[in-house]
Amino acid sequence: MKIDKVELSRLRMPLKIRFETSFGLIPFKDFLVVSVHSGNLTGYAESASLPYPVYNEETTGTISYILKEFLIPKLFSSESITHPNEIHELFKPIRRHNMAKAVLEGAIWDLYARHQGVSLARALGGEKREIEVGVSIGIEDTVEEVLEKVGKFTDEGYKKIKVKIKPGHDVKVIRAIREEYGPDLPLMADANSAYTLNDIHILKELDQYNLIMIEQPLAHDDIIDHAKLQKQLVTPICLDESIHTAEDARKAIELGSCKIINIKVGRVGGLTEAKKIHDLCKSNHIPVWCGGMLEAGIGRAHNIALSSLNNFSIPGDTSASDRYWAYDIVQPEIILSKPGKLEVPTSHGIGYEINKAVFDQYLINKETFTNELILQ
Numbered sequence: 001m002k003i004d005k006v007e008l009s010r011l012r013m014p015l016k017i018r019f020e021t022s023f024g025l026i027p028f029k030d031f032l033v034v035s036v037h038s039g040n041l042t043g044y045a046e047s048a049s050l051p052y053p054v055y056n057e058e059t060t061g062t063i064s065y066i067l068k069e070f071l072i073p074k075l076f077s078s079e080s081i082t083h084p085n086e087i088h089e090l091f092k093p094i095r096r097h098n099m100a101k102a103v104l105e106g107a108i109w110d111l112y113a114r115h116q117g118v119s120l121a122r123a124l125g126g127e128k129r130e131i132e133v134g135v136s137i138g139i140e141d142t143v144e145e146v147l148e149k150v151g152k153f154t155d156e157g158y159k160k161i162k163v164k165i166k167p168g169h170d171v172k173v174i175r176a177i178r179e180e181y182g183p184d185l186p187l188m189a190d191a192n193s194a195y196t197l198n199d200i201h202i203l204k205e206l207d208q209y210n211l212i213m214i215e216q217p218l219a220h221d222d223i224i225d226h227a228k229l230q231k232q233l234v235t236p237i238c239l240d241e242s243i244h245t246a247e248d249a250r251k252a253i254e255l256g257s258c259k260i261i262n263i264k265v266g267r268v269g270g271l272t273e274a275k276k277i278h279d280l281c282k283s284n285h286i287p288v289w290c291g292g293m294l295e296a297g298i299g300r301a302h303n304i305a306l307s308s309l310n311n312f313s314i315p316g317d318t319s320a321s322d323r324y325w326a327y328d329i330v331q332p333e334i335i336l337s338k339p340g341k342l343e344v345p346t347s348h349g350i351g352y353e354i355n356k357a358v359f360d361q362y363l364i365n366k367e368t369f370t371n372e373l374i375l376q
């Protein structure tokens with residue numbers, strides 16, 4: 001495949017709902033859609049970035065810069081690509097900037113699948129025809145509001161309810177959910193690094209509520225204290241922010257820092273590395289699930305394809321489009337095919353088309369890079 005052209009489109013989408021985490025309020029979605037063109041085929045991906053560097057160090061602005069200055073020129077300087085796995089190697093000399101790498105690599109994966117005439121799921125080796133999905137509920141002003149959302153999403157059949165927690169908004173929320181919805185509700189909590197080992201009494205209190213897991217309770221760059229904590233908890237710890245590579249995952253597993261890993265394509269630098277982490281976890285009997293970054297439809301489609309791999313054995317955060325969007329940028333809109341389930345598309349590539357009218361409505365600017373231009 002020779003890449004003729006890369007386009008970067010910056011979009012800004014209003015969220016339908018208020019979404020707050022322990023690191024703050026996410027006021028809107030600001031992201032890049034990268035499209036790569038080869039002959040008459042186009043591959044798409046969207047950046048996982050948030051408007052501010054509060055989940056990790058990247059923002060849509062840094063991603064745009066790294067793509068333009070380094071990654072797109074690198075791509076154009078390589079002769080021809082036979083497989084997207086080569087992209088991960090190509091980008092390796094550039095340290096970190098995983099979300100920037102992931103968006104360009106993801107578009108090339110989509111292009112590759114279309115070129116092969118298969119779905120992205122199939123190109124990745126995914127076998128599932130449908131996936132079970134859950135929903136992530138943000139921090140609300142009152143416990144009653146959390147309860148109301150838990151009720152709404154369980155009614156829609158979501159297979160896992162995740163609630164965001166932070167100090168002062170933790171035990172009382174989990175206790176109230178258990179009291180209202182009983183011991184069998186598949187429930188977990190995500191702290192986004194809001195605690196330290198000094199808070200161990202709170203985390204031990206949470207241990208009695210039979211949570212499926214506690215996600216990233218301690219620092220975003222820690223695996224040592226998480227290992228200490230895991231020894232004192234029955235509830236499995238799941239790592240999100242701390243895992244950027246398969247090597248990070250290997251070390252965390254070896255140390256006993258977690259029993260479950262949340263894989264986000266953007267955080268780990270692309271689908272090739274995501275698959276590598278999936279395979280490593282599988283051989284170590286560590287279940288994985290696909291996390292989310294409030295994706296619009298293109299990112300959601302990538303998550304669905306990845307979740308079709310068989311060690312994604314816990315429902316992920318990839319909900320239907322209507323969880324966050326009044327109108328999504330893909331068509332058909334992503335909807336639950338059955339309660340709590342999404343179908344894995346079988347058509348070529350990501351399996352969804354761009355809804356141009358919606359896309360253009362949210363488009364802020366667009367830049368085009370052609371291969372010839374860079375080589376001159």
Ligand SMILES: O=C(O)CCC(=O)c1ccccc1C(=O)O
Pocket residue numbers: 055135136190192240291292293294295317318319
């Ligand atoms: O619905 C989703 O996309 C997941 C929402 C979510 O939990 C989240 C959203 C933004 C940043 C971090 C996280 C997280 O998983 O920690």
Ligand SMILES: [Mg+2]
Pocket residue numbers: 190192215216240241262291
């Ligand atoms: Mg998380």
